[in-house]
Amino acid sequence: MHVVEAEIREPLILGEKSYNDITEDVCAPIEGKANALWYFVFGLAGLLALWGVGNILYTVGVGIGVWGLNKTVGWAWDITNFVWWVGIGHAGTLISAVLLLFRQRWRMAINRSAEAMTIFAVMMAALFPGIHMGRIWQAYWVLPLPNQFGSLWPNFNSPLLWDVFAISTYFSVSLVFWYIGLVPDFATVRDRMVKPLPKKIYSILAFGWSGNAKHWNRFEEVSLVLAGLATPLVFSVHSIVSMDFATSVIPGWHTTIFPPYFVAGAVFSGFAMVLTLMLVMRKVLRLEDYLTLKHIEYMNIIVMLTGSMVGVAYLTELFVAWYAGVEYEGYAFMNRATGPYWWAYWSMMTCNVISPQLMWFKKIRRNLVITFILSVIVNIGMWFERFVIIVTSLHRDFLTSSWTQFHPTYVDMGVFLGTIGLFFVLFLLYSRTFPVLALNEVKTILRATGEYGVKGSSSHGHDDHHAEPVVEETAAPVVEEAPVEAPAAEEAAEESTETEEESNDETSEEGDNEENKEQE
C-alpha cells in the first residue's frame, strides 16, 4: 500500500523526485567536496570554539572567580547557558519521537538534523554543570558510584542530582535513537563509497546492515520502542531542570508552574533553533525540495503555539505573584519588571511573547527571511528568559543587605560564545559526513505512484536536475570531479535501486501494519 494523500494537501517532497534522486541528493554533500563558504564558516566556528576552550581551561585552572559571580549570585551565565542549551536540545527528540508516535510524516525531512542538533546541544549543555563546579575534578562524586568512603552516596533529595540522571538518560536515549535511525542510511552511504577508508568507516557504522526484511522489521520495532522511551524523556528532562529552581525557596524560583512552563519554553526554543539551522542548511545543501515551505510553516505553527504557552506562563507568574500576596515574591516580580534588570525582562517579553504572535499571518510564517529572523530572536529571548529567572531572582532575594548586581566578565562571554562555536563545528562536520536527511525514511513519503519512481530510475543520466545548480552556482572543482564520479554514481544507482525496491516493500509492509493497527 502506498501512501495516498488528498490532492489538496501539498506534497511533502517537491521536485518530482525519484528514489534515486533522493539518494543522490542526500549523499552529495558526503561524497562531494565542501565549498569555500563551508570552510569559512567552519573556520569561524572553530576559532570561537578554541576561544571557548581556552576560557574553560582558564576557569578550571584559576578558579570560578574569573567569572562575574558573587556571594549572592552563585549562578548566572553558566546555568543560563546550561538551561538554554538543554532547551534547544528538546526539539530533536520531540520531532523524532513524539511526532513519530503521532504519525506526523512530515517530520521525516527534519528529524535527522533536529536529532543531531539535540545531541550537540545536550553536549554543550552538559558542559556547563561540569565547568561551573568549583572542583570539577571531583565531578564524578555526583554519580552514585560504589566508593571507598564508606557508604557515601549522593544526596537523592537534590534536584541537581536528578539533573545528572535526567540529562544523561536523555542524552543516551537520544544518541541511540539517532544512531538506530542512521544505520540504514549509513549502509546506503557505505554501498556508494569508493574510497577504501571511508568505506571501512561507514561499514563499521552501518553495523552490518544488509537491508533484508528482518532488519527492517527490527529497525521499525526498535524505533517504536525508543520513541516510546524517548517521549516521556522529552517532558521529564526540562521538568527536572526546572525543579532545580522550583524546589528551592528563592522568590521567583519557588513556583509550581515551572515544569510545564519550562517544557513549553524548551520546545519553543528548540524549534526556533531547528528553523535557524534548517533554513541555512536547505539553502547550502540544496534541500529545498525536501525541506519545503510546508515544513517551515508547520514548525512556525509549533513555535507560535509554544510561544503562546510561554506567554501565558509569564502572565500566570505575574498573576500568582500578585494574588498570593507574598511580600518577597511580589517584590521579585516587581523587581524583574522595574528593577536594574528591567531591560532583560522586557527583551524576554518582546522576543518570546510578542514576536511569535506574528506567525498568525500566513504570509509571515511562509516567509523564509522573516522566519529566519524570528527564529534567531526567539532564541535570544529564551536566553534572556533563563537569565531573568536565574539572575534577577538571586540578586535580590530575602535579605536586602545581601542584594548585589551581577556583572559578567569576558570569560563568562567567552565560554558561552565558545559553546556556540563548538556546536557549529560539530554541526558543520555532521552536515558533511552524515546523511542529513533520513533518506530511507524519506523515500517512504515520496508520492511513489510508481510513475515517479520508474521515471526517476529510468531517466537517470538525462535528468541532471540535481547536478545543474552545482554547475551554475558553485565553484569549479565540483564540475571537474563530475566525470570521475560518474561510474561510481552509476554503480551506486544500481545498488540504490535495489535498496529502493526493498524499502518499497518495507513501506508497503509498514503501511499494512498501520492499516491493521488502525483497524484494530
Next chain:
Amino acid sequence: MADNKKYWKGIEELEQTPEFVESSQKEFAEYVPVDEFLGNASEDTSATNRRDFLKVLGFSVTAATLAACEAPVTKSVPFLNKPEDLTPGVANYYSSTFFDGFDLASVRIKTREGRPILIEGNNDAPLGGAVNARVNSSVLSLYDSKRAKGPGLKVGKSWAKNVNWSDIDSKASKALRSAAQSGKKVVLLSNTVISPAAKGAIDTFGAYVGAQGGAFEHVQYDAISAAGVLDANQKSFGKRVLPTYNFDKAKTIVSFGADFLSTWLNSLVYTKDYAKNRKPDGAWMSKHYQFETSLTVSGSAADVRGALKPSEIAEAVKYLYGAVGGNTKGNVPASIAAKLDKAAAELKANRGESLVVAGSNNGGVQVLVNAINDKLGNYGTTVDVEKEVYTRKGSDVAFSKLANQMKAGKVGAIIIAGLNPAYVAPASVGIAEALGKVETVIYTGDRYDETTDFANFFAPSSHYLESWDVLNPAKGEYSFVQPAINPLFRTRQWQESLLKWSGNDSSYEDFVKGTALSFLGSEGSWIDAVHDGYYSGGAVAAAPVVAQDTTAAVEDVVAEPAEAVSYGISAGVVANAVKQATVAGGALELELYVKTGLGNGNQAFNPWLHEMPDPITKMTYDNYITMNPDDVMDLFGEDKASKDAKRAFLYIGQESPAKVVTLSVGGQELKLPVVPQPGQALGTAAVAIGYGVKGTEVFTREEWLGDLFDAEDNSNNTIGTNVYPLLTQDLWVSNVVTEGVTVTPVEGATYPMATTQTHHTMMGRKLVNETDLATFIEQKGKAKDKGGYNETILIADAYGEKKTTKELDLWEEHAIDLGHRWGLSIDLNLCIGCGSCVTACHLENNVAVVGKDEVRRSREMHWMRVDRYYSSTVEEIGKITDFNQFPNALDGKQAYLDAEVSDAGDDVTVTYQPLMCQHCNHAPCETVCPVAATTHSDEGLNQMAYNRCVGTRYCANNCPYKVRRFNWFQYDDLNIPAFPDFAKVNHQQDDLGRMVLNPDVVVRSRGVMEKCSMCVQRIQGSKLEAKKDGTTVQDENISSACSSACPTNAIQFGDLNDKSHKVGVEKDDDRAYLLMEEVGTQPNIYYQTKVRNV
C-alpha cells in the same frame, strides 16, 4: 607408528655418551666464562647463580627507578624532651594587656604550639575586659613580615644592612652623650606612658643625661589628642587627669560628638558599662542622646540623635548648660533645641544619675561639660575625678613647643617611642622641618615608615605580644603585659634600649619585675599578678606622673553610687570657657573622625581591619569624604528632590565607582572619593584619619585605585589618604575645621570602592524587628499575640486558615528536643555594630582575606557580618509608631523604587543585625547539595564537609540568609596566574602570616563552599572538658568566637535545650523572634527585638 621413531641430533645423543649426559644437564651447552666474571670464585663454588644475579639486577634496577620518583619530604621534628607546659594540640592561655596609647584592654592570649593565635577579653579584669576589632586583630600584626627585622643605622642617605644591636648601642650612646655634653636638650617623645616601669627607665635615662650635663625632657603626645579634656580638668579640679566615667550608673546619657562606644578615650570600658543598662528587661533602661556631625557607632546606638555642624556642637553644649540652670545661651536650630530641652528635662530629673560627655578636644567645651555635670550633681557618681584615669596624658602645647625648640636647633637628640610623629602631626607643627634640624634622631617604631625617613638610628621595638610591662591605667589599678612568644625578629623593647643607653644592662623584664615587686611585695604575688594580668589596690610605691590623692579610697566600679560632690565651677572659668569654645561656623565644615576599624592608624597594616567593613558605611579598605546625600547631589548639580535621580546617582557598587572631589583646607588640597552618608549633618564633610600610612601601598594595586592612581610615585598609592596634616592647632589640636573648607568635584574622575552592602533599607520587611520602650512595657507577656510588636507571622493554608510555618511544615522533624541543641541569642538592643565579632571570627576560623578587588565584587569571605539598615521615610520605619507594620504600605512600582533610597536626610535611624549561618533545622541548603556535603548534626548544627564539596554553589543560592561563602580562588596561593596574588597583598596569607592560623580549623581550598560552623571546634573542646570533669557543658564554659568577642554581650552562645544556659531561657522571651520565620527554615539563631527608649 610415529612414537616408534627416534630422532637424534648427533651420534653422542644416540649413544648417550657420559660427556653428552653431563653437558645436557648444563644450562649452556657451550662453556660460559662465568669464572672470569666472578674473579677468584669458580662458578661451581660461588653461591651466586644466574637466578640470584637476575634477582639482584632486577631489584637494583627497580630500586634505582623507584628512587628516581622521590616523594616529597616533610620534616617533622618531635621534641626530644617535652616542654613542661606545652602539649601539642592543647592551647595555653596567657593574660596580658593591650595598650597602644589609644585602646586599653585586658586580654587573654591563646597560644598553640607556642604561637599566639587568638586574643580575647580577660573578663575578670576590672578595666577593659572587653575587646574590639582593633584589639583582637592585633595578633596578626605580630606576624607582619613587613615589620623591621632588626636595627638600622643610617649611613649617608641609606640604611646599612645587617646592623647588630651592639653597633647601634655603641653609636647611639655616643651620639646621645655628645648631644648631652653639647648642652642641647635630649628629648624623649612618646605617646602616653602609663607604665611605672617605663617611667623608671625614662627617669634612669634622664638622670644619665643629666649626669652628662644635658637637659632631658619627656614629651607625651597622643595621635588622637585628649588634651582638651585633660586641660579642662586641670582648670576645673586642678588635676590633669581623666575622670572615671561610670556609664553604668547613668540613666540619661548625653554625648556631644563623643563616640564613646567605639573610639573615645577608654571606649571598651565605657561600652561594657553602657551595655549593662541597655536591656529593656531590667529595672530601668538608660536613655541615650547623641548630638554629632558624622554618623558614628554611638550615634547609631542612640535613642535620640541630632545632627549638627561642628561649630554648632559648642553652641549645643552652651544651650544645654543654659537649660540645666547655667547662664549661657547657645544658638542652635529649633529641631535640635527641642531635643536638647527634652534632654535637659530628663537630665535634671535624674540628678546624680546622668552623664554628659563631649568628644571635642576644645578645653572650653570640656569645661562647659564639666560645669553641666557639676550642675547635675554627677560628680562622685557617674563622673569620678578622684578615681583618676591615666590612659591619656599627651599635651598638645608641649608637643608644639617641642617642635619649635627643634626648629630653633635647641634639641640635640630625640628618641621617639610609640608614636609616628611624621605621620600624625598636624601640618601647622612643621614636624618635617623640626625633625630635620635635630642631629640625632632615634626611632623605635616597628617598621620603616614616615619617621624613619628622618631618623639616623632605628631601634625597632618589639610587638606587645613579645613584651614585658606593667601598666597603671587608673589609680590603684595595675595591668600586666607578658610575652606570649619570643621576639620573632631582632627587636628590643624601647624601654630596654633606654636602659641600655643609660648604661644600665639589666633586662627590661627584670626592671618590670623590680618595679612591680615594689608594690606587690612578694615573688608569689608577682606570679599571681602576671597570671591574672591585673592587680587592684595596694599602696603605690612608684608614684605615677600625677600626684596621688591619698584620701581617695579605691572604689569598686559596681559599688553603690557615692554621694555627689559639687565642685562649683566658677562663673569666671565658665565665661572663659565659653569664649574658648566659640568658633565661627562656615558654609562647609570638616570633621576628621576616627574610624572604628583602623583607630588612630597604628594598625594600618592589618588586613583584617581593612577588610572589616566600617560599621556605618560598610566600606572597606579606604578613607573617603562622607557628606549628606543632599549635599552630594547639590555638589554635582543633581536634583536632590528626585528619588529616582538619587537612587541612580548615589549608588556605589561593583561597577559604579565613587565620584572624586578635591578637598581644600587652608592651602592643603587632597583628592578623595566621596561617599553619601545619610544622617550626616548638612553642610559638613568628614574624613577618617588613620589612613595613608607609608608602606600600605603594598596592599593595593593600580586597578584598585581608579583615577587616583599615581603612576609616577608608588609611595603615594597607599590605602586611603593621610589627613592628619589637616588637623588644626591653636591651644589644642582640633579635629574640626570650621572655616575655609571647600569641596569641588573632579570632573569625570572615579574611584572604585569596595563595600559589603550596597543596599541600605529593609524594604519594609521584618528583618530587624523594632519597637519602643512604652510599647514594650505595655505588651509585656503578649508581644507575640495578635497585633503585638513581635507578632508571629501566620500563613493561610489551602482552606484559608492561618497557621504557623511549623504547622504547615511538610518536613520530617529532626529530633531537636534531645541532647544538645547549640544556638545563639542575639540581642539587637545591645548590638552597637562595632565589628569585633567579625574579626574574631576571622581569627578563630582562618577566614581568608581577599583584598579590595574581591570585596568590590561582593566576594568577601566573612562567615559573619553585621548588616546595617537605615530606615527610610518611605519605609515609614523612621516613624516609631509604624514599627509594627508588616507587610506595610509598599504598593506599586514607584513605592518600591522609592523604598530603596534611604531618604531620611540627617535624621536617620540605624539598626544593626549580626548575621551568620542560622543553622536552620530545616535548612534549604542541605536538601539541594547533590553530594550531601552539607548536613545536619544531631546537635542542631548545619555542618559543612569541605572535603566532600564539589562547589556547585546551589546551597548558597538557596540560602535565604546569604551567609554561605564560596572560595572563588585559592586565596592562599602564592602564584595565581593573571589574577591578584592574594598572598602578596595580604600578609595573612604569606608564610609568616599563616602562623596565625588556628590549627583546629582547616584552611579551605579553592572551589569549596564555607560558612559559619558555630565554632564547632570550640563546642567540641568544651564538651571534652565537661566530659573530663564529669559534668555537662556549663554556660560559662562555652562560647563561640563572636560571642566571646562581643563587648556588649549582645551575642550569647549556648545550649537551647538547657534552661541553665542563657540562650535556653532567652529563646522563649517576648522579644525573641526568628529571622524570616515565614520561610520555614526554623533557625537555631534567635534575635531579640530592638527596643528604643524614645
